Structure formats: structure tokens, C-alpha cells
Amino acid sequence: MSHDAIDAGAPSGGAANGAVVKRQLPPDVAILVFLRDRGIFVLWVLLLVIFAVWNHPYFATINNAMLIVSAASLTAIFAAAVATGLFSGALDLSLPGVAALSTCVVGVLLKQFGVPVPLALIGGLGVGFLCGLINGYIVLRGLNPLIVTIGTLSVTSGLAALVVGGYAISGVFELEFMGSARYFGIPSHAYIVAVVYLALTIFLTRTRHGIRMRAVGGNSEAVRRAGLSDQRYKILGFIISAMLASLGGIMTMALVFEASANASPSILFTALTAVFLAGVSLAGGRGSLPRVLIGALVLATISDALTIAGVPPYWATVATGALMIGALVFDKTMTESISARLVKVSTMTVHEKASK
Amino acid sequence: MNSSRLLSSGLLVAAVSLAALGTAMAQEKTMAFSPLSLDVPAMQGLSGALSHFAEDAGIGYMVLDPKFDATTQAQQLSQVIETGRVNGAWAITIGAPALRNVVQRAVESGIPMVVSGRPADYGLDAAQPGIAFSDIDYEVYGTAIGQELGNCIAENLDGDGKVFFFGDTSGTEAAKITDDFGKQGLATAAPNATIVAENLSTARLESQQKVSQMLLAHADANAVYASNDENAMGALLAFEAAGLPTPCIVSGGGSDEVLGFVEAGKIYAAAGFDFEGDAYQNFQTLLAMMDNPTELGPILSIPIKLTK
Numbered sequence: 001m002s003h004d005a006i007d008a009g010a011p012s013g014g015a016a017n018g019a020v021v022k023r024q025l026p027p028d029v030a031i032l033v034f035l036r037d038r039g040i041f042v043l044w045v046l047l048l049v050i051f052a053v054w055n056h057p058y059f060a061t062i063n064n065a066m067l068i069v070s071a072a073s074l075t076a077i078f079a080a081a082v083a084t085g086l087f088s089g090a091l092d093l094s095l096p097g098v099a100a101l102s103t104c105v106v107g108v109l110l111k112q113f114g115v116p117v118p119l120a121l122i123g124g125l126g127v128g129f130l131c132g133l134i135n136g137y138i139v140l141r142g143l144n145p146l147i148v149t150i151g152t153l154s155v156t157s158g159l160a161a162l163v164v165g166g167y168a169i170s171g172v173f174e175l176e177f178m179g180s181a182r183y184f185g186i187p188s189h190a191y192i193v194a195v196v197y198l199a200l201t202i203f204l205t206r207t208r209h210g211i212r213m214r215a216v217g218g219n220s221e222a223v224r225r226a227g228l229s230d231q232r233y234k235i236l237g238f239i240i241s242a243m244l245a246s247l248g249g250i251m252t253m254a255l256v257f258e259a260s261a262n263a264s265p266s267i268l269f270t271a272l273t274a275v276f277l278a279g280v281s282l283a284g285g286r287g288s289l290p291r292v293l294i295g296a297l298v299l300a301t302i303s304d305a306l307t308i309a310g311v312p313p314y315w316a317t318v319a320t321g322a323l324m325i326g327a328l329v330f331d332k333t334m335t336e337s338i339s340a341r342l343v344k345v346s347t348m349t350v351h352e353k354a355s356k
Numbered sequence: 357m358n359s360s361r362l363l364s365s366g367l368l369v370a371a372v373s374l375a376a377l378g379t380a381m382a383q384e385k386t387m388a389f390s391p392l393s394l395d396v397p398a399m400q401g402l403s404g405a406l407s408h409f410a411e412d413a414g415i416g417y418m419v420l421d422p423k424f425d426a427t428t429q430a431q432q433l434s435q436v437i438e439t440g441r442v443n444g445a446w447a448i449t450i451g452a453p454a455l456r457n458v459v460q461r462a463v464e465s466g467i468p469m470v471v472s473g474r475p476a477d478y479g480l481d482a483a484q485p486g487i488a489f490s491d492i493d494y495e496v497y498g499t500a501i502g503q504e505l506g507n508c509i510a511e512n513l514d515g516d517g518k519v520f521f522f523g524d525t526s527g528t529e530a531a532k533i534t535d536d537f538g539k540q541g542l543a544t545a546a547p548n549a550t551i552v553a554e555n556l557s558t559a560r561l562e563s564q565q566k567v568s569q570m571l572l573a574h575a576d577a578n579a580v581y582a583s584n585d586e587n588a589m590g591a592l593l594a595f596e597a598a599g600l601p602t603p604c605i606v607s608g609g610g611s612d613e614v615l616g617f618v619e620a621g622k623i624y625a626a627a628g629f630d631f632e633g634d635a636y637q638n639f640q641t642l643l644a645m646m647d648n649p650t651e652l653g654p655i656l657s658i659p660i661k662l663t664k
Contacts, residue, residue, distance in 0.1 A: 061439060064435070070431070070434075166523075167528070167532035168529060171453065180456075180457045255430065256430070256453060257456070258529075261527055262527050264425065307432050308435055308441045310386070310416070313420065314394075314421075316421075
């Protein structure tokens with residue numbers, strides 16, 4: 001059982017094994033493991049402290065904290081969509097298109113057909129379900145997921161524009177309750193993110209289907225040899241991912257009161273940055289959802305602080321890119337260092353045993 | 357031991373420097389400017405002009421870059437207004453409804469704003485204290501582009517125009533208004549002109565490729581409605597590459613490059629919002645409201661600059 005699974009709340013047996021493994025680690029390896037697994041938390045806290053001093057007295061306020069939470073929420077939902085896809089072994093690039101299509105469908109249902117809000121929301125999420133199912137089904141025919149999802153990105157973007165006739169539908173005020181509204185001073189988006197992350201974390205780490213889905217992402221062949229259907233879990237990954245993208249699109253619409261067919265790829269890049277910051281593996285299987293949430297918060301914190309400081313916007317773009325590369329280098333360095341030290345320790349133990 | 361001391365000293369110096377910077381930031385009166393996107397040359401020029409105005413007026417200036425994203429624009433403006441980081445802000449609004457809450461909070465916080473549009477766009481029924489509205493009339497804008505194209509067709513092609521229509525790419529409600537009124541303006545000025553193909557493009561190369569492809573199906577096309585300068589330049593290059601006579605082209609925008617081609621007679625006209633001409637008026641309005649945020653803000657209008 002990996003440390004990532006332990007982070008997300010692994011099944012009790014696995015957690016126990018993990019605890020045993022942790023107790024046996026030499027101190028230097030334990031520090032490296034801590035940095036790899038908890039580095040993102042440390043980075044976030046460090047950033048908060050630095051920005052609080054730098055942007056005094058504007059940054060360290062409850063109000064600004066809520067603004068950061070609000071800004072991080074959308075990234076967090078799209079990042080969860082990307083991460084879920086990666087956990088099951090596929091990077092879904094169609095997410096912006098799926099989000100745009102769902103948004104437009106909800107907008108049309110609400111404004112042109114007068115459908116009640118709950119039904120319109122179900123309709124929007126249903127679009128995500130269908131897109132995920134179609135993506136998964138096509139990929140399982142043996143096609144490359146990246147190419148397939150680029151194709152569906154184009155299809156869904158075009159369909160979104162067709163649904164709204166090429167122009168955005170504005171004045172969608174029906175969803176304000178899940179947009180800019182605040183409850184007990186906390187943005188409504190934060191509640192949605194909390195529910196989604198809690199439910200997904202439980203699903204991925206405490207349920208048989210969730211654990212199997214991650215196993216498929218890690219080693220699909222091994223799962224197949226164990227007599228399980230890897231195809232079902234791959235499709236499940238695509239469906240959850242697309243439905244989360246739909247939710248993200250609907251949340252965006254609730255904020256701007258507009259159903260736009262614009263499938264902005266920047267959503268995907270920001271989400272990917274959060275996911276890589278969290279150390280989720282592109283190869284699938286490995287990663288922790290709570291860390292993805294912190295990744296989204298780190299990005300929102302940096303963006304907020306640079307905006308408040310009045311740093312030229314180009315630097316914010318540079319910082320985001322540099323952060324992503326830095327996170328990848330850090331993760332790789334840590335993983336290799338841990339492996340190297342563990343091999344060394346294991347070799348030493350053999351010699352020690354032999355001498356006895 | 358020594359290295360620990362060195363590290364501690366370094367951290368202390370860094371903290372003091374950051375704190376000093378923060379204090380300096382807190383003392384200055386500052387305005388923020390949120391354009392559509394800094395990727396647009398006209399917006400960069402506008403930001404540069406505002407920066408000079410602010411410097412002359414002795415106030416701080418910061419520019420935000422929402423990159424055509426209404427959500428980002430709302431988030432960034434909230435971050436600088438709700439934290440009290442700025443004392444005033446001017447936003448060329450991407451999506452007015454997205455800024456409803458920002459405007460509301462600005463009124464509550466007594467931080468003046470100049471925003472695009474009319475009070476109704478923000479869910480308000482009248483002028484507000486400390487909020488000036490800079491009205492952008494997309495109907496007049498679209499009509500101006502369409503009408504000038506119609507004029508060119510009437511003057512140079514005996515009214516027999518075959519038009520490639522490159523619509524507004526933003527996909528917003530304003531884009532729909534601009535495109536609809538552009539078509540109406542064209543129909544009024546050149547009733548016999550027909551739109552033979554429609555397309556969308558933001559980049560010059562893409563526009564050039566699309567026009568070249570459209571020419572394969574409509575080799576008799578002789579006019580181009582270009583919603584932006586890149587469409588106009590791309591179309592001009594495509595017609596030249598195909599060895600066809602220079603068509604009637606009217607551009608929505610008006611960069612220096614396009615104005616040069618207007619002067620050279622290759623592009624018939626360029627119509628654009630005179631943001632730079634409007635900048636000083638808006639800046640002065642914002643400055644006055646920063647001194648007295650409780651007064652009702654005026655409703656201004658952005659002039660349209662036509663060059664032919």
C-alpha cells in the first residue's frame with residue numbers, strides 16, 4: 001500500500017501495513033517520504049506566511065481567505081476531474097468541451113424550455129455521463145485516449161456552440177444559489193467542493209470499486225489477470241471525470257450567469273498544474289485527492305497574492321508554469337532519492353545479517 | 357551553528373524587507389485597471405496610457421489580466437477591492453452579469469469603479485454612488501462596420517457584393533448584437549449584397565487560411581466583413597495570394613497596421629471603440645470619485661472612431 005493511499009484514508013488493513021512500513025524507515029528516508037507526501041502542505045503554509053508578510057495588511061484576512069477558497073473551488077473541481085481520469089489510467093483532454101456542452105444544455109433547458117432547476121442540473125450532469133461513457137467506450141476499442149479525447153473536445157465544443165446558436169445565453173440567474181452566494185460567510189462553491197472531495201476520497205479509498213479503479217490505472221494487466229474487468233473500471237474513470245467537468249462548467253455558469261460555448265483550454269492547464277503539484281502520476285494509479293485540493297489552493301493563493309501585490313500579470317503566468325515544472329522535478333527527485341536510499345539500506349542489512 | 361545563524365539572519369532580513377514593502381503598499385492610493393485581455397495591443401496601449409495618467413496624478417497603478425475570462429475578471433477585481441488593496445478600479449467588462457456582486461461590494465465598501473455598460477446590466481435600476489458606467493453601444497458599432505462595407509460595395513462594386521462575414525469571436529451577447537447590427541448595416545447600405553460564407557477566427561494565419569479555403573467555393577467573393585484587425589489582414593493576404601483584386605474590406609478594430617492599410621487604400625475603413633480617447637475621461641471620472649465616493653457616478657459613453 002502506497003503512502004498516497006494512506007493520505008487519502010486507506011482501508012484499515014492497508015493503513016496498518018503502511019504504519020508498520022513507516023516505523024521501520026530510517027530517519028533520512030522518513031524525512032524524504034514526508035517531503036514527498038506532505039511537501040505540498042508545507043509549501044502552502046510557507047506561501048501563506050510569506051504572502052501575509054509581503055501583502056500586509058491585505059492578505060491575511062478572513063475575507064481574502066474566502067476569496068482564495070472561492071477562486072480555488074473551480075480549479076479544484078476540474079483538477080478532481082483530471083485526477084480521477086489519471087487514477088484510472090487516462091488523461092481526458094475533452095474536459096473543457098464537456099464542461100461547455102453541459103453548461104449550454106443547462107442554459108437552454110433553463111432559459112428556453114423553462115425546465116425546473118433540479119431537472120436542468122440532472123440534464124447537465126447527464127451530458128457529462130454520456131460524454132464519459134462515449135469516451136470510455138471508444139478508448140476501449142484500443143485507441144489512444146489522448147487522441148480520442150482531443151477529438152471529443154472538438155466535437156463537444158462544436159455541439160456546445162450549436163446548442164446555443166453560437167452566442168452565449170446570458171441572464172442565467174437561477175443558479176445563483178450555487179454561484180456567488182455565501183452561506184455562513186463561506187462561498188457556496190466551497191460546500192460543493194467539500195462534498196465532492198469527501199465523497200470521491202471515500203469512494204477511491206474505502207470502496208471496492210474505487211480501489212479497483214485505481215488499481216486498473218496502476219497496472220491494468222495485473223487487474224485483468226486477477227480476473228477482474230479492467231474495462232468496466234476504465235469506463236467508470238471516464239464517466240466520473242466527465243461528470244465532474246460538467247459540474248465545474250455548471251458552477252462557472254452559476255458564477256457568471258452566462259451559458260457560454262467557449263471551451264477554454266486554460267481550465268485544463270490550471271487543473272493539470274494543480275494535479276501535478278499534488279504529485280499525481282501521469283502513468284496512473286498513484287496520487288492523493290486531498291493533495292490535489294491543496295494543489296488548487298496553492299495556485300489560487302499565488303494568483304491572489306500576485307494580484308494583490310500588483311505584480312505584472314505576465315509574471316503570474318511565468319510563476320504558474322515554473323511551479324508545475326518545479327513540482328514535477330521535485331516529485332521525481334524525491335522518488336528517486338527514496339528508492340536509492342531504500343536499496344542502500346536493504347543492501348546494508350543483508351551484509352549485517354551475513355556478518356552475524 | 358554558523359549556518360543556522362546565517363539562515364536566521366537571512367530570513368529576518370527577508371521578512372523585514374517584505375514587511376517594509378507591504379507597508380509602502382498600504383500607504384499609497386492606488387487604482388486598478390482590468391482590460392479584456394492584455395493580449396490585445398489596444399488594451400496594452402490603454403494600460404500604458406493609464407499608467408502615465410496615474411503617475412502624473414501621484415497615485416499607484418496596477419493592471420490585471422483576465423484574458424477574456426469573465427470569472428477571472430470577477431475574481432481578480434474582488435481580490436483587490438474586497439481586501440481594500442485599491443481605492444478605485446476601472447473594468448472594461450467581459451461579462452457584466454459576472455461583475456454584479458463585485459459592483460455591489462464596491463458600493464458597500466465605498467470603492468469607486470468605472471465599469472462598461474449600463475446599470476441594468478448589473479441588476480441595478482439607476483446610477484449608483486461611486487459607480488460610473490461607461491456605455492459601449494454595440495448596436496452603433498456593428499452598424500458602423502456593416503454600413504461602411506455596404507458603402508464600399510455601393511461605390512466600388514456597383515452594389516453587387518459577395519461578402520465573407522467574419523463575426524465577433526467572443527461568443528457573448530455583445531457579439532450577437534454586433535454581428536446582427538453589422539448585417540443590418542450592410543443590408544441597408546448595399547441591399548443587393550449577399551453574405552456567401554460566414555466564419556470565425558482570431559488569428560491572422562487562421563483567417564488567411566480560412567479565406568483561401570472559402571475562395572475555393574466562392575471565387576467571386578469581393579468583400580470581407582472583418583470583426584477584428586487580424587481577420588482583415590488575413591483576408592487581404594489571402595486575396596493577394598490568390599491573385600485576386602483587392603476586395604472591399606472593413607475592419608472592426610483599428611490597429612496602427614490596419615490604419616496604415618486604410619491610408620494606402622487597401623482596406624476601405626476601420627471602425628473601433630476609441631478606448632484611448634476615452635481613457636482620460638474615465639480616468640478623471642475615477643479620480644474624482646476616489647475623492648468623493650458617495651456621489652452618484654455618471655453614465656459615460658465610449659465614442660466610436662471611424663477611419664477611412
